[in-house]
Amino acid sequence: MNLLPKNEWLDGEDLVGKLMNTFWDDRKMSVDIRDLDDYxxxxxxLPGFEKEEISVHYSNDLLSIDAEHTAENEVKDDGRFVRRERxxxxxxxQFVVKxxxxxxxxxxxxxxxxxxxLPKADDEEKKNKAITID
Structure with a gap:
């Protein structure tokens, strides 16, 4: 007994799967990278973030950008919460940048x-690296 009409947008994928596939797309940090002459x-x-909530690291050709923010609405506790959100x-x-x-x-x-x-290394800097022999 099919009591509900068949929806074309559900074919081949269940509703939860379709929602989860688009959920993570909306939660990504948008990043633009431009290749300019020297850098x-x-x-x-990162809207809504403070500078102190962001960290940037570069190690072994890997650039990492991390941001973490927690917000809690402070409400006087009268013992009768109907709704309280955090x-x-x-x-x-992370990006590989050599x-x-x-x-x-x-x-x-x-x-x-x-x-x-991120300043680019010159060809001279790449070629003339001294290596110490032990």
Whole structure:
């Protein structure tokens, strides 16, 4: 007995699967990476975050951007909560970026946008690295 009409958008995938596939797309940190002459520019959208809630690391050619935010509405406790909400957000993105001058990486955070500049290593710097022999 089919009492409900068949929906085309459910064919081949159940409702939960379809919702979960789009849920994670909406929860990603949006990042733009531009290849400029002397450096790479990385811009990450982090609205609602404070500078102290963001960390950036570069190690072994891997750039990591982490952001974690927790908000709790403070309400006087009269013992009769009908509803009380808390929210927590955590993002992590990682990118392989090679031939960077690590000590010259710079970062700024303004109006919810994290901007990184990753200076490229010159061909001379790559070729003339001295190796100590033990």
């Amino acid at each position: 790479y520019e990385v811009k990450a959208d 929210s927590s957000s955590a993002y992590r993105r 031939n960077i001058i690590e000590e010259k990486i710079s970062a700024k955070f303004k109006n919810g946008v994290l901007t990184l500049q």
